[in-house]
Amino acid sequence: MSNDRHEADHHAYANSTFGPPPLADPDAPFRVENSHLMKMELGKSSSSCKLSFVTRLNRRAVLQEFWCASYEEAAVYQNLAAHSDVVNFKEQLTRVDFVGGNGKPTYTKVDAHLLLKDMNEVLFSVKYDTKARRKSYIEEIANIAGQCSRQVADRFNLGSRYAFHPVYRKCAAEIHKARRGWDPESDRIVLEAANDLGGAFSFGALIDRSMLGAKGYRAAVRLIGDGEITKNILDPFCPETHCRSAA
Incomplete structure (x- = not known):
């Protein structure tokens, strides 16, 4: 992808929260950049960060490091990154203010904020499968999503790695490994x-x-x-x- 094409892509997403990932330097294609967080800036996850996840979001993109509070987050990020409709995503970027079930105002930092090729933006809350399927938690997320402005995102999703089909997960792992190369x-x-x-x-x-x-x-x-x-x-x-x- 030429620099002109890359600049055009960024211009297309000028009204989005963020644009496509930066291109890798052909002279240093294995240099790693932070998605947007430093480890000490994790906020709610600073005390529970388990690992980092490093990947390219397309074959020309810079290697980016994403900080994860759990293996589950890393697995979901890998599945999201491998989808051809996903242009970019940021971990724990977006705050959503809402009124909780107790009637008190509060907020949450969403695990992943996705930018799609159709310019829609999607928030994705990651939880282990048992919690992601729990009726009370689904209702809690539905309450937050219902109060999330379209100026923040177009959709709000919830799931674990098991929200993705087993064959898709295997393909995502292969895409991740292939993109790590250059x-x-x-x-x-x-x-x-x-x-x-x-x-x-x-x-x-x-x-x-x-x-x-x-x-x-x-x-x-x-x-x-x-x-x-x-x-x-x-x-x-x-x-x-x-x-x-x-x-």
Whole structure:
């Protein structure tokens, strides 16, 4: 992606809370930047931070470090980052003020704030599966969501890693691993192979056409993660999976 294209993307999201992630420096593609938090700035999670999660949000983006209060948060962040509709997200960025069930005003810092390709913004509250399914907690989140202004976000979601289908979770893990690498030349060759194949083709045929072997596999996974090649979201990365070029 050229700098002009990147600036155009940022301009498109000028009215959003934040824009696309910064591009990686081709001369230092493995340098890691903070999403927006330093570890000591975690606020509500400062005493319970368990780990950091480092990923690229697309194959050209800088590696970003996200601080997580739990493994569950890290797992959900990985699933969110792998969705081709997600442009960017920030952890514990957004405060939502609301009146609680006791009638008193209070607020919460939401676990993830997503920016989507359609310019909608989504808040995502992460909880372990048993709590995310608990009727009383669902009602609590519904109360907060009902009081959340559309100027803050367009939707408010709740879930654990198990809100995502098992095949999707496996694909998300593969996208994460492939994006951790850096190989723009292989990405270019595989994208050209997809365009040459035209229409529908199998994942295996794409790898064969690229003649790059394992490098081609990883590049194809990155391109699918970015939405430049498409497949059914619940199909695995296997030779017979049907794919299409998004061009």
